[in-house]
Amino acid sequence: MKILVTGGLGYIGSHTAVALQQAGFEVLIVDNMSNSSIDVLEDIASITGETPQFKYLDLRNKEDVHHYFKTHREIDGIIHFAASKAVGESVENPLLYYENNLSTLVYLLQECAKYEIQNFIFSSSCTVYGEPDRLPITEKAPIKKATSPYGNTKQISEEIIFDTTQVSALKAIALRYFNPIGAHESVEIGELPLGVPQNLVPFITQTAIGLREQLAVFGDDYPTEDGTCIRDYIHVMDLAEAHVIALQRLLEKKNKTPFEVFNVGTGKGSSVLEVIQAFENVSQMPLNYKVVNRRPGDVTAVYADTGLANNELGWKAKRNLEESLRSAWKWEQKVKLKKKDY
Numbered sequence: 001m002k003i004l005v006t007g008g009l010g011y012i013g014s015h016t017a018v019a020l021q022q023a024g025f026e027v028l029i030v031d032n033m034s035n036s037s038i039d040v041l042e043d044i045a046s047i048t049g050e051t052p053q054f055k056y057l058d059l060r061n062k063e064d065v066h067h068y069f070k071t072h073r074e075i076d077g078i079i080h081f082a083a084s085k086a087v088g089e090s091v092e093n094p095l096l097y098y099e100n101n102l103s104t105l106v107y108l109l110q111e112c113a114k115y116e117i118q119n120f121i122f123s124s125s126c127t128v129y130g131e132p133d134r135l136p137i138t139e140k141a142p143i144k145k146a147t148s149p150y151g152n153t154k155q156i157s158e159e160i161i162f163d164t165t166q167v168s169a170l171k172a173i174a175l176r177y178f179n180p181i182g183a184h185e186s187v188e189i190g191e192l193p194l195g196v197p198q199n200l201v202p203f204i205t206q207t208a209i210g211l212r213e214q215l216a217v218f219g220d221d222y223p224t225e226d227g228t229c230i231r232d233y234i235h236v237m238d239l240a241e242a243h244v245i246a247l248q249r250l251l252e253k254k255n256k257t258p259f260e261v262f263n264v265g266t267g268k269g270s271s272v273l274e275v276i277q278a279f280e281n282v283s284q285m286p287l288n289y290k291v292v293n294r295r296p297g298d299v300t301a302v303y304a305d306t307g308l309a310n311n312e313l314g315w316k317a318k319r320n321l322e323e324s325l326r327s328a329w330k331w332e333q334k335v336k337l338k339k340k341d342y
């Protein structure tokens with residue numbers, strides 16, 4: 001079976017490409033390398049022994065997308081990762097986000113209709129829930145007004161896919177990721193944030209390695225036990241494996257409705273201070289951090305009810321926070337060594 005992975009050179013896409021190949025799928029990748037590099041292709045191959053078929057493609061170019069599908073008729077399913085994902089940047093440049101995250105989806109779905117590709121997995125996000133009324137969050141929780149253009153693109157994307165499944169043969173699953181962290185066990189691939197990381201774990205590892213002076217903890221006056229925000233941090237390989245299982249569900253026609261949504265998290269919430277503590281345990285070194293003011297837009301606590309994914313999808317996260325942080329730390333050390341080589 002041939003699976004097209006859009007954005008397959010990126011963080012989650014590359015880990016999913018590995019999981020797909022190891023499950024016996026043939027992987028085709030398209031990417032415009034706006035947030036990734038071609039080196040990742042060989043890094044994937046160094047784990048699996050197989051280089052995915054790659055084509056440079058900017059999915060915003062409708063003609064190029066059409067040409068790609070015209071010349072690749074053998075695709076059985078698509079996992080669509082390609083998107084822009086920086087929340088702050090989306091506030092500053094909303095049109096970039098509406099164009100890159102929505103037009104690309106529309107063009108892909110148009111090709112699915114033309115070439116009868118019926119199996120589609122979409123990268124959604126827990127950001128669609130906003131500040132939840134109840135924890136843990138189930139898939140039935142109301143979708144509130146998005147707090148950023150990025151979040152809005154995920155809400156609209158889910159609606160676009162739902163509407164399409166109602167009038168065509170398309171079957172789709174949206175996976176709502178919580179907070180992906182860590183790297184493949186081999187540390188051949190991992191997260192490579194451009195510039196100053198916005199996310200907690202890359203900022204922690206870059207501080208520990210000496211690239212950043214100090215981690216700023218954004219607020220300790222939240223209504224949580226230690227006053228810092230709570231999130232559901234999930235190992236990127238657990239997340240990657242969820243994609244393989246979701247894809248198999250569609251290919252085996254086990255889906256209950258044409259459009260299904262699953263939370264993909266661990267179900268366990270950890271505070272910022274707990275993450276720092278766990279990192280210090282794993283790395284056996286103290287982390288330089290300081291509590292500062294809250295970051296605008298942060299919600300107090302978010303963690304998944306994973307019941308639906310566990311029972312219906314048959315998927316459960318296997319790796320815990322320490323294991324995820326250990327792999328993130330090993331990856332940061334590897335990146336430093338790699339940089340020295342150049």
Ligand code: NAD
Binds near residue numbers: 006059126177
């Ligand atoms: P990433 O930036 O590492 O990967 C995205 C890839 O898509 C990159 O390789 C980029 O070059 C490519 N891309 C972007 N626009 C493109 C275009 N127009 N044409 C072709 N390729 C394009 O991001 P990621 O963390 O791997 O995220 C993957 C998906 O998961 C995204 O849709 C993101 O919104 C979603 N998501 C990510 C997180 C997270 O915390 N990382 C959480 C929830 C959801």
Ligand code: WQD
Binds near residue numbers: 178203216
């Ligand atoms: C986690 C916690 C921060 C950095 C973002 C997106 C979301 C989704 C996942 C895509 C928060 C605190 C962080 C730092 C800190 N992405 N923090 N100091 O905000 O939960 O989610 O990534 O869909 O849409 O918004 O993740 O890693 O930025 O923050 O104290 O330097 O760490 O306040 O409590 P977040 P994060």
